[in-house]
Amino acid sequence: MLKPRGFSLFEVLIAMSILSISVVLILQLFSMGLRSTKKAEDYTTALVIARSLMNEALSAGSIEDAGMEEEYEGGYSAERTIEEVSQDEEGATRLYRITVIVRWPPSGRLKLTSMRAVHEENR
Template sequence: MNAERGFTLLETLVAFAILSLSLGIILQIFSLSAQTSRSVEIQQRALAIAQSQIDQELAQLQLNEGEDRGRVDERFSWSSEIRRYQFPDQEGRINDQIQAYRITVSVRWDDSSEQALSLSTIRLQRQ
């Protein structure tokens, strides 16, 4: 008696179901990975723009209080603000010759208030 045994229809259906679920999960992982990678790339670009704007402000010999705005391309817009800064334990100037200024740069992308990044620094300046 030569009995050859193959897969039953039920075994084949279970194998296809497992394969389908596995492929669906793998595709979701790849999709999430691509979205995360794109999001990180955008945030790194925004960080580079903010750092560049702060560097430009720090390169000035004299800081003046005020605000400025601009666009880098269609996607990114930035705003900067320079204000006198008072340390929590100090009143007014540090001394008669030195004043602290806080520089804040915010970068937004996709014209959204939810998609934003801000950097701040403090610079001491002789008066």
């Protein structure tokens, strides 16, 4: 009695199905990794811009004129607003809220908020 040699057509079809499903899954994982890397890069760039604008406002001598809007390379736009929140009873100390919003295409947005107290003798 002869033993059959090789694979049956059914075994080959099952092996090809498993291989094709594996390749599709690997390509999807690779694509997701690339998208995640791009999102992380966009977020990091926006964070660098936002921290830079926030540090400028926090270290500025006069806080009233530190609001601004600006466009950056890569489609990033930044807006810094400063509003007086309160002042003490004598009016010597004022509290300001500094907000920096960075936007980038298609729908990225990062918002930083900080507070700064300003004493009258420093203004």
